[in-house]
Structures are given as structure tokens and as C-alpha cells.
Amino acid sequence: MDFCVLGPLSVVDDGIDRTPSAPKQRQMLALLLMNANHVVSMSQFVEELWEYSPPSSAVAAVHTYVMQLRRTLGGRPNSASPGPAGPGQLTTRDQGYVLRVEPGELDLDVYEDEVRSARNSLDRGALSRGARELRAAQQRWRGQILVDVPIGPLLHAAIAVVERNRLDALSRRISADLDLGRHHTLIGELSSLSLEHTADENLAAQLMLALYRSGRRVDALAVFHRLRHALRDEHGAAPSPRIQQLNTDILAAHPRLDAPSMPQWRLSLDLVGPCPPAEPSSPTRSGAGLPR
Incomplete structure (x- = not known):
């Protein structure tokens, strides 16, 4: 089944x-x-x-x-x-x-297993393989999770965790692609994601870097200004020191932001720190409040 x-x-x-x-x-x-x-x-x-x-x-x-x-x-x-x-x-x-659901019967379980495998590849330094595996895992999504189901508080909390983990997996794949010098191909995807998640600093940082490496310095700086307005309007907050430093480095054309000259060379893209996990008060995907 x-x-x-x-x-x-x-x-x-x-x-x-x-x-x-x-x-x-x-x-x-x-x-x-x-x-x-x-x-x-x-x-x-x-x-x-x-x-x-x-x-x-x-x-x-x-x-x-x-x-x-x-x-x-x-x-x-x-x-x-x-x-x-x-x-x-x-x-x-x-x-x-x-x-009772057997292994391989639930698409969410299969997806999460594939993401774990891809993360292991990335952790071993196999960037191309890890990015490829994450891209394949993302193909299992056919739209918004449970898009045609009425959602109550427990499902809402569980879905929020899955969506947050999905975004984190996307960010890991994009980070690997940037390390591999694929910045030109990422701009469209990152632009769409940043419009959807206007206050996400990590996505904004990745888009800024992709634009800068593609010779679009002015556009990269504009992303920072949009992020600053979004953080102020949505959260009453200011950009973190690390993404402010990225903005300063772009203004100064700092050489550490240059694209990698070979696939083995890596730049850490933890520019704004990891995204904090969702902390819903209701049960979550990890067992909807139950041991998983």
C-alpha cells in the first residue's frame, strides 16, 4: 500500500x-x-x-x-x-x-531517509553526490503537504516541522551547489524562495552571494535592503551581525566572496547561522508528541 x-x-x-x-x-x-x-x-x-x-x-x-x-x-x-x-x-x-506502515510505503518516510543519506554524503565532503541526492529527494514533493486535507492544531504543528526541515534541506543543497560554483543556475530558485520567505536570513545570504558571484553586485545589495525591511516589518528586528558583515564584504568586493576556482575549494556558507528549529507547543512530526 x-x-x-x-x-x-x-x-x-x-x-x-x-x-x-x-x-x-x-x-x-x-x-x-x-x-x-x-x-x-x-x-x-x-x-x-x-x-x-x-x-x-x-x-x-x-x-x-x-x-x-x-x-x-x-x-x-x-x-x-x-x-x-x-x-x-x-x-x-x-x-x-x-x-501500521511498512518501510517504503509512506512518501514522507522515504523522503526523510533520502535526506539523511544526502546529509551524510555532504558531511563526508561528497558535495556533488549530496547535492544530487537532495535534489532527487525534493522531487518527491507534489505540492504543499496535505494540501487537500482539513488542518487542525496537531496537524498544523506537525506540518510546520516538516516544512521547516524541507527548507533546511533546500538550503543545504543550495549551499553545496554554491560551493561547487553553480551560482548562475541558483539565482532563479533562490529569488523565488526569498520572495516566499522574505525574512529568512540564510536564503537571503545565499541569494546575495549567488548574485555577487554572477557579477550582479547592485542586485545583491538590494536583497540585503529588502531583508532589512522585512525583518523590521514582520519581526521588529534588525539583520544579524553576520549578514551585515556579508553586506559590508560585498560593498568592499572582498576576495573571500569570490567563486571557487575548483570544486574541491569550499567557502563556509553559514553566513547567518543555522535556522532555529520550530518549537510548536502542540505535537509535532517527530511523533506528534509521541516517541518516534
């Missing part, structure tokens, strides 16, 4: 589309998939589906939705027995429910 969340929700079993159509079932399935192979409690389902205003029938409704999901996924509609579940099977366990 193939489960897809990196875009529209999709469930396909041996060529048969088993994606539920009812909004609440889709929302429940999404929460189960974001916690694949881990128990999602009744209270978590209730909070996700109705936030803080659940109806008196909420628990009974969840049981009904689970029965319908089992039927949709091709399982045993009335099964509530604990114990090991088969691939794609939804079972009752520890006052909640768990959806």
Missing part, C-alpha cells in the same frame, strides 16, 4: 485508489500517517478534529470514523483486537489507534 502526504493525500493499494473522501476521515488518516506506527490517542483525535469545542458525541464519532477508515483501507471494519498489524492495517492499541 502506498501512502502519500507530500502534496494531496493519496492511498493506493495495488493500483486501487483507497483515498477516503469524507473530510473528517481524511483528517484522521493524515494524523495517523504523520504518526505512522505509533499510537494516536483518543484525546489527540478529538483535539485535532474539533480543537477545544468537541461535541458530546466526539468519542463515538471517532470510533465511527475509524470503522469507516478500516473499510476504506480494506481492513476488517469491526476489528478492535490489539497486537501486530499487517501492512496498512489500522488497529486499536493503548486507548488509541495505530496505523
